[in-house]
Amino acid sequence: MFAPRTIPWSLVALFTAGYLSPYLLPTTVGRLDSGLSLTATQAGAVGSAILLCSASAGFLLAAKVERLGVRRLARVGLALAVAGYGTAALAHPVALVVVGALLGGVGSGTASAVATTGIAAQSDPHRVSTVGLLTVSALAGAVYLTVPHLGPGHGQPLAAVALTALAVWPFTGRLPSRTTSAQHASDSRRLPHLKYGLLLVSTMPCWSLAQNALWGVSGRIGTAQAHLTETVVGVVFAVALGAGLLGVLGAGAIGPRIGRAVPIGGGTVLIAACIVLSASATDLTTFAVGEIAWNLGYPVVLSYVIGLAASLDPRGRWAVLVGSASSLGTAAGPLSGSVLAAAAGFPVMGLVLACALLVIAVPMTVVALGAGRRVLPVVEIPVETSTAVAPLARDTTIVA
Template structure:
């Protein structure tokens, strides 16, 4: 068992998790660019363009929602291979049928299926590792840096000369390269041994953590989706595009700091500091927006947000007693990405920007507070500070377990 845990904690496994995570978020991260190229190539209106995004998110969410069923039943190496193939196949299908709206729609949906598989797998693998806060932070770095590099390079090197088809083929080729280290993950996850039910009081906290993540990410996703529109009227569009790419680079700086810190200071302070800085940076959006203010916003907000996100992933993984539910992190992110922009866009159009910013502040605040609540309960449970009702439930579970043929359970 110790030997298998060493394999899970190995650099090869971490590299595989980073590669799979990057595959899983790559299309989502560059989706604004991808949708713009598709809309221009096929002369689509906003409704038809939005349907492309909805088809991707719909397929992604449905697969991640069912991940609790299959994530530990099948070989992880096979899941990594199948998921990567689906992403590549979907992109190639969209490329070869790039003149057909239906063809692009189907291809992007297939890619969403595969991306969901590999991202759920990457999250579960990191959750099985020791020192998971640092490793979640490390995983976030390439997930932000690689899409940022693509946002800079592909429009100049590929789209300008080869259009949508060349863009999709380039994405498929890069994902095929990432699939090589991604296929070297362990065949299965950790083996958990539970000799009692002392952890029973906290078995439902993971759902509160997932709800917190959904709310926390919905606020950020809503703001990020409309960032270009918020800056468009005040800043040159070319400058906006460059600064948005800077924001993607900045979003890798936060996890890099979290990876350096690890869990030395616990999770409460990093989550609190990250959330406060993220909320405080929204002040830069008030009043007349300038290039300097927008650049400062892009340098601070993504870094602070993703810094806290690494620790939120860690606490949700710790709250997952069964080892099966942490894969739903990807579902919470997908649902937050679907809800946030819609709600923020409605508020923005109906009540104005300042009310929209209030929604962002509330989402970030409520999400962070719920995360802190879960972390405090986990620490109390770890130190043995449980309530009388929790102790009674735990003792009752132990008594029922003693009446069965054994008290040791193993789950893969």
Template sequence: MTETPRDPWIPREPASLVIGAIAAQVIGGLVPQMSPFVIAGLMAGLSLSERDSGLVVSAEFLTLAATAIAIAPVLPRLSYRRVGLVAAALTLLAQGASTFSASWTSLVLLRSLAGVGEGALYAVSLSIVASHCRNPDRVYGYFQVVWALGSAGLFAVGGEVTAAFAHRGILGLIAGVTLALAPLLFLVPDVRAKTGSGTLVASAQASPMLCVMTLASIVVYVAASAAIYAFSAPLGERAGLDTSAVGYALTVSTLVGLAGAGAATALNVRWGRAIPISGFCIGFMLVVLALCFWRNPAAYVIALGGSVVVYYFSMPYLLGLAAALDRSGRWAAAAGSAYLIGFAAGPLVAGAVIVAAGYAGLAAVCVAFTLAAWGLAMAVNRGVTTSSRCPHSSRAEA
């Protein structure tokens, strides 16, 4: 399948828009990325239990996801820049206050408030790319490149500041990164996703069933990925590595993940979406089986690196599929919420499965989830492709 050009009145991606969107993406997704350190910092600094620390993070995740999906329908009618700046201000206020909070109740309230701002920024980053870029899949690939590069440094610094200053160290780091990136939000265009001749977006709404199937595919696939990621340390210990070695393996794997992000960016939709989606689903199932069944340190390191490569390769295609549903970017914004729900659900599902059926059960569940996600994504891709070929449709496959 070859790439079908997008509508001619949608301009090519200006660098300022891409930089602003990446800044919004990083600020909005920073806490989920650094959540292991947040939990560890809360346990060390405030002597919270695993449950209470997890509840603080879960509250932020829930408000983040709820805000992203709540704002998605109206976001195309609002100014992206104004929404981003207001959300960043709210996020900074809550993050700064929570850094000095000493009680569990105030932390839950403040981190939930931060989640509102982060959710709006996450939605802005996905929606503006879907509505204002000629090739959203490629720009979503840029997102993954930045995450792969940035995460390696953030993991190293995050571990040090958490060890030295507990929760204040990691929350302060998150607030500092947010403050440093906030000025880049001025690069986000002060525009709305309008329709009509001479404007940026031609809105063509896909069927509600395709939209729901897309979100379900993202939730299920990310849940499987997060399940493996959350238990990567125990999996490494089963393979014969200590915790320190697992940490180094994760850092190296993050850098190796650049290969997946780079491949998705370079390939984008030159071969359509069906072949890449099928490829990363097969690849993920293979690494799951290797991680859960093959107790060998070298095999673990290789499989862990493969899982990160597959993850960074896969996300641009799933987000791009959501962007193809609606040119105004509403479903792309909602896809951010679906991602966060899957990310939060993965560890919970994995923990329950491991207790009930061990790591063989985890492998079986992750493979089943991946097959379900593949089936849903293939059905949606077929529907999008059929719609794009309809002569009366203003939508073309991205």
């Protein structure tokens, strides 16, 4: 299904490093709560601030990647991630941990912006983004099984992001130094399909917030409401991320043959049902079914959304803006989930998030239907490829 020689592995590796922080959100927030003198709400706020820094970097760089240089910008992002998250992992004063983590968030956002721009310019961006999501999900599953056995402390998930960024650094040598061309320059000031692009950008924060409000408190749902141990919750998360792998593989096999409207609109409706089920879980069975089903659907819909955004502009500007808008919702997710859960309980939180998703599914489907009628020219960025990807090490922890 995926021919190794045709995959731009340097972009996939950079995508993995940039998207790792959101995937580690539950464990990062949980370990900040249990490992430092922070309340659950304060830890959620720190998690939101990290992702807000990531989103801000994406918005600022959306139209500047080519001008600043692909390889140079990727290395800057990875260096910030290594320095910021590494410092936060090793530090103990709360202020230093927070400052380091926020700096790392800027690095993650920078790496994501470069990766998304490059992926959008490929001949089949949906296929490449699917491989990236596979890599992130596979690593996360292994991490959730491993880290609970490494002892307490706030540093493990932060160190995981830093080490992954360090491992990805060698791949930057295969990125082009610059991608500017005469064809790109001719439309450098114009964003095509403005109506569809703006509508998609405006819906993504709410869509992503709903996902990550649940994801940010899933560990606490498992331990506090379903009365499971941290180890059992870790196993559930690992199986759930494994289901996500299967979902992404299925999405990659199907590709755009069924269009994007059904996977995006219908998939969002199914995700809403999964959120209600997971948030109301009081035992292992309900919790596992809800989390596994949600993790099965979420990356599938996300892969189609990334492909949809890439189809709106082959230079990748809409893809970066949509990704950054999604990060804004991701940033607000931990705090929103914590506040809703504290005020009304997990089940009510799930109902509120599900209702929001049902409303958001309508404009997202409209964009998918409208953009699907248009065929856009593709400008492919030259990226050296290899036949295999070096293993990327990751670490994660579970919300206590």
